[in-house]
Amino acid sequence: MKLRWQAAGATHVGRVRRGNEDSLLVDAERGIFLVADGMGGHAAGEIASMLATDAVGTLLREGIDQGLQADALLERMVEALKLADAAIERHVLENPSTRGMGTTVTAVVLCADGTYRLGHIGDSRAYLMRNGELTQITRDHTWVQREVDEGRLTAQGARRHRLSHILTRALGADSTDEPDVLSGTLLPGDRLLLCTDGLTGMLTDRMIAKVLRLEIRLEDRLAELIRQANERGGRDNVTAVLVEILEEAVEERRLD
Numbered sequence: 001m002k003l004r005w006q007a008a009g010a011t012h013v014g015r016v017r018r019g020n021e022d023s024l025l026v027d028a029e030r031g032i033f034l035v036a037d038g039m040g041g042h043a044a045g046e047i048a049s050m051l052a053t054d055a056v057g058t059l060l061r062e063g064i065d066q067g068l069q070a071d072a073l074l075e076r077m078v079e080a081l082k083l084a085d086a087a088i089e090r091h092v093l094e095n096p097s098t099r100g101m102g103t104t105v106t107a108v109v110l111c112a113d114g115t116y117r118l119g120h121i122g123d124s125r126a127y128l129m130r131n132g133e134l135t136q137i138t139r140d141h142t143w144v145q146r147e148v149d150e151g152r153l154t155a156q157g158a159r160r161h162r163l164s165h166i167l168t169r170a171l172g173a174d175s176t177d178e179p180d181v182l183s184g185t186l187l188p189g190d191r192l193l194l195c196t197d198g199l200t201g202m203l204t205d206r207m208i209a210k211v212l213r214l215e216i217r218l219e220d221r222l223a224e225l226i227r228q229a230n231e232r233g234g235r236d237n238v239t240a241v242l243v244e245i246l247e248e249a250v251e252e253r254r255l256d
Helices: 044-065 070-094 143-149 155-160 205-212 218-231
Strands: 005-012 022-027 032-039 102-110 115-121 125-130 133-136 180-185 191-195 238-245
Touching: 005 022, 005 032, 005 218, 022 044, 022 238, 032 044, 032 191, 032 238, 044 070, 044 102, 070 102, 070 115, 070 180, 102 125, 102 191, 125 205, 133 205, 191 205, 205 218, 218 238
Parallel strands: none
Antiparallel strands: 005 238, 022 032, 032 102, 102 115, 115 180, 125 133, 125 191, 191 238
């Protein structure tokens, strides 16, 4: 059985920032999806997120077109993130005024066997909604998340903390920073959300889940998420990609 899906992506500058340093990739034909949140200012963040999106997207597309299977695609994901980090480092060396730029990346590729392979670094997130329940499947690489993990801060306190924006890992920050790589299974009816912290910083998981449960077009769900994020302050760029696994799977023909 081969899964089918539909997908959409959207981005908005928000209500405070002058420029949009987020990037996204929606390649529904190949099952490749990505969000990236650049940092650095003076357009450098925008450059970093675009470099990462181009590097990761190119290598994953090549992998799909070469017919790589799930485990090989996971290896390709790691290779792609390292290539993206090197591209950012090379750009900084050639353009010293962009020193300090970097980006988060959360990328997923849907595999022919009904599984996904995911690469993640920074505080953009991936969520999975199954049977109406929303689960965060990535873990933020932030100072406050580390404090939560070590029991010195509550999850609620982390949301309000003045250092909630401090990353502990990102592309372009430190070449020794390692991305998380994850695998999982997708089922008909699942909804997969990738988003930058311009969304999650404004909306709680409960608010996000309420919108994702709406039986409206993907584009309309994304528009509603962005509208609510801006309504609650829109302090950052807001970017999201939504993938819905369709109920009608394709039965593959078997030769006797």
